[in-house]
Amino acid sequence: MFFVDTLETEGLGNRSYLAGGADAAVVVDPQRDIDRVMAAAVRRGVRIAFVAETHVHNDYVTGGLHLARVTGARYLVPAGASVSFARTPVADGDTIGVDEDLVLRAIATPGHTPHHTSYVLEENGRAVAAFTGGSLLIGTVGRPDLVEPRLTRRLARAQHASAHRLADALDDEVQVLPTHGFGSFCSSSQAEGDTTTIGKERRNNDALVLDADTFVARMLDGLDDVPAYYAHMGPANAAGPAPVDLTPPEPADARQIAARLAAGEWVVDLRHRVAFSEGHVAGSYNVEGEGRLATYLAWLIPWGKPVTLLAETPEQVAHAQRELVRVGIDRPAAAATGDPARWVGEGEALVSFPRATFADLVPVRERGEEVVVLDVRRDSERADGHIAGSVHIPVHELYGRLAEVPAGTVWVHCAGGMRAAIAASLLHAAGREVVAVDDGPDAAAEAGLTVTDT
Known part of the structure; x- marks a missing residue:
C-alpha cells in the first residue's frame, strides 16, 4: 500500500512530498532544510531511494542535490533543465520503479518553466497521485513569467495545454499534489482549499474550463509582482546549492x-x-x-x-x-x-512610534493636521478599493522610494498590519514621523473615510 506524506513550508506557501511503499520512497521538490524530510522517512521506516525535481525552482533554494548526496538516492531532474551537476535526466514517458508495485511516471508539462515535468505515482499500474509541481495547482496553475519575458505568453499557452494533458491522462479520483499555490508567489493566482483531485480541477480550474485564448488573456492580466529575490533562486538551483549551516550565529551585544x-x-x-x-x-x-x-x-x-x-x-x-x-x-x-x-548602550534608550486604527485617523484629518496616508499593499489589492487621497508605494518598493513619501506624519497601512509595520520601521529608521495602522481595509469605510476604486 502506498503512502504520501506532505511537508508544509507555510512561510513560502509551498509543499514537498515523501511518497513510497513498505521499503523505499521518493521525495518530490524538497526544501533546503532536508532534516525534516529525513525525519519523516525515519518515521515511516523507509529508505529514500529517489529525489525528484519537477523543475528548477525560482522561489526557493532546493535541498534536492544535498539530500540525494546524503542518502545515496538517485537525483531525478528534467532532462531539459540546464544544470551544473550530475543527475539522472528524466524525459517524458520515463518510468522509475520506486518500490514493489509502485512506479513513478514522468509527464512533460511545460508552462511554469519550459522543462517542467510532473510525476504520476502508479500502484499496480493504476495512477493514484500526480505530483504537479508548478503545473496544475488547486484551482489555478503556476505563473509563466518567471523565466524570460519573451517566453511568457508562449509558456502561458503551454500551461493550458499541460493542464489538459494531465486531465486527459488521469482519472477523476487521482490526487493532485502541487508544490506551489498555498500562498506562494509562484502561483498565477491564489489557491482555494487544501486538497484536490483531477475531477475537482476538471470542474473548477480555469485552465480546464476556459478555452486557451481566454485563459491566457485572463492569467496574464492577473499576474502580480515578482519578489526580487526570485532572480537569485534559479541560478543557485542550477549551479547546485551548498549544504546549509543552521548552527547559532555569533552573539551580538x-x-x-x-x-x-x-x-x-x-x-x-x-x-x-x-x-x-x-x-x-x-x-x-x-x-x-x-x-x-x-x-x-x-x-x-x-x-x-x-x-x-x-x-x-x-x-x-x-x-x-x-x-x-x-x-x-x-x-x-x-x-x-x-x-x-x-x-542599546548605557545611557541610550529604545525608540518607539504609535499604532492606531482608521477610526483614529478621522479626527486627525478633521483637525487639518499635515498627514500622509501611505498604502503599502500590492497593485492588485489597491485596485479593489483604497482611501481617497492616499499615496501608494508597495512595501517591497518602499526601501528604494523613501524619498517619494510626501512631507508630514505618515499613517501607513496594508491589509492587516504586518506589512504596515515593516513599512513603518523603514520610514522611522529614515527619520520620519510615522503611525502604524493596525487595521483591515474594510475598517476604513466603516470609520467614515472615503474609499474609492478610481
Whole structure:
C-alpha cells in the first residue's frame, strides 16, 4: 500500500512530498532544510531511494542535490533543465520503479518553466497521485513569467495545454499534489482549499474550463509582482546549492549592534509588531518572525547585505535561520536575544512610534493636521478599493522610494498590519514621523473615510 506524506513550508506557501511503499520512497521538490524530510522517512521506516525535481525552482533554494548526496538516492531532474551537476535526466514517458508495485511516471508539462515535468505515482499500474509541481495547482496553475519575458505568453499557452494533458491522462479520483499555490508567489493566482483531485480541477480550474485564448488573456492580466529575490533562486538551483549551516550565529551585544548599523548593515527585529512599535533599537527594521519572514526580508534587503537578527529567544532566531536559508540568506552576521533594553548602550534608550486604527485617523484629518496616508499593499489589492487621497508605494518598493513619501506624519497601512509595520520601521529608521495602522481595509469605510476604486 502506498503512502504520501506532505511537508508544509507555510512561510513560502509551498509543499514537498515523501511518497513510497513498505521499503523505499521518493521525495518530490524538497526544501533546503532536508532534516525534516529525513525525519519523516525515519518515521515511516523507509529508505529514500529517489529525489525528484519537477523543475528548477525560482522561489526557493532546493535541498534536492544535498539530500540525494546524503542518502545515496538517485537525483531525478528534467532532462531539459540546464544544470551544473550530475543527475539522472528524466524525459517524458520515463518510468522509475520506486518500490514493489509502485512506479513513478514522468509527464512533460511545460508552462511554469519550459522543462517542467510532473510525476504520476502508479500502484499496480493504476495512477493514484500526480505530483504537479508548478503545473496544475488547486484551482489555478503556476505563473509563466518567471523565466524570460519573451517566453511568457508562449509558456502561458503551454500551461493550458499541460493542464489538459494531465486531465486527459488521469482519472477523476487521482490526487493532485502541487508544490506551489498555498500562498506562494509562484502561483498565477491564489489557491482555494487544501486538497484536490483531477475531477475537482476538471470542474473548477480555469485552465480546464476556459478555452486557451481566454485563459491566457485572463492569467496574464492577473499576474502580480515578482519578489526580487526570485532572480537569485534559479541560478543557485542550477549551479547546485551548498549544504546549509543552521548552527547559532555569533552573539551580538549593544556595541556590535550599533557598529553594524553604523556600517550600513541590516538589523532586523523579529518580534511582533506591537512589541517593536513600543520599543526598538533606532535604525532597526521590523519583519515579524512568525509572519512571512523569508518572503518579505528577502524581497526587501539588498542582496548579499549582512543581516543581524534580534529576537526574544534563541528558538526564534533558529526558526528565522531555517526560514532564511530556504531563500538563500545562508548565515546571519550575528544575533541578539533577551531583553531589548540590553540591545542599546548605557545611557541610550529604545525608540518607539504609535499604532492606531482608521477610526483614529478621522479626527486627525478633521483637525487639518499635515498627514500622509501611505498604502503599502500590492497593485492588485489597491485596485479593489483604497482611501481617497492616499499615496501608494508597495512595501517591497518602499526601501528604494523613501524619498517619494510626501512631507508630514505618515499613517501607513496594508491589509492587516504586518506589512504596515515593516513599512513603518523603514520610514522611522529614515527619520520620519510615522503611525502604524493596525487595521483591515474594510475598517476604513466603516470609520467614515472615503474609499474609492478610481
